[in-house]
Amino acid sequence: MKKNRVRVLSIGFVAGMMLAGCAAQQDAQSGAQPEVTATGKISPAASAQPASLQAGGKFTLTDDLKRTVVLERRPERIVVLSPEMLELMYAIGGTAAGRAEAAGIVPPKGAENVPAVGQMRQVSLEQVLALKPDLVIGQPVFHKDMEQTLTASGIPVAFLKLGSLEEVHAKTELLGRITGKETEAQKALAGLDSRVEQVLKKRPAKTPTFVNLNVTPGVVSIQRNDMAGLEIAKKMNLVNVAEELPTDKPDASTLPYSLEKLIEKNPDYIFLIIHGSKEAGEKKIKTEMESNPAWSSLKAVQEKKVIVMPSELFLTNPGLKYDESMTYLGQFVYPEAYGQPQTAGKVQ
Structure with a gap:
């Protein structure tokens, strides 16, 4: 597969038999691809691209592994292996021919x-091909x-991730064009x-501190960066104390759990994210921490500000429900501004 010069999430139509006279169509014929702006929104040049495929045209996109993916036509049978991308696709009216499952994540309506086709981390390639x-x-x-295997079978594959709110914009527009x-x-x-x-307008001028703990059946870890919930907390004026913790691996997104480090930082809030089985996670909380x-x-703990956060709102990127995650967090941290929290989320 031929690789073009990288531009993150650039998307465009490589033309064939297109109408002349339109600047956007001329760009497509020349192979030019529109840029994504710093805000995550597609630039005006991208908006000028044709809204539908022209006869004989090809649709191209650059995925998050910097690969140029060429589609001969708009896809009709899409298998989505990322629950985050599946949620986005259905939110804008798209449909999938197959999907991967993830523990604790309910598929969209x-x-x-x-x-x-299996769990997200254990996809059955045979089932994917059968679709x-x-x-x-x-x-x-x-x-x-x-x-x-997929490319050898003549099946285009695009690797897409969803991290920041900016990426929610870019990926939603991308899926809009694909579908x-x-x-x-x-x-x-x-x-x-x-x-x-509207959510941000209610945000008080406070800067409480927090730490995010990942809870799995086997291990507990401290999240330093690279998780949707951390960006959400930052937008709500919370300060992640884990960013100050020393590490011999500066690029590591997590740190080993250390109660001593937590006591040293003594954050105002502790957010727990359960990965996988809720029952196994709750058992780990009792045996490893409580x-x-x-x-x-x-x-x-003393002030009852230890909270189990919903995985679909804080572990995976909430996508077009981003405001719901912000409000959910606001109810616990700023109840005077956002209303009383759902007490079921607290660990007593």
């Missing part, structure tokens, strides 16, 4: 009966090893921007 997709959307970390739901995508983003703005007498010395 309308996708419940879409054939499953005869004309595009597979995978996650860069978990599905890269499927690329060779032919450009208008729906723009409408959804306009609604999201309006809701986020069983230690020193745990009760933490300010957040």
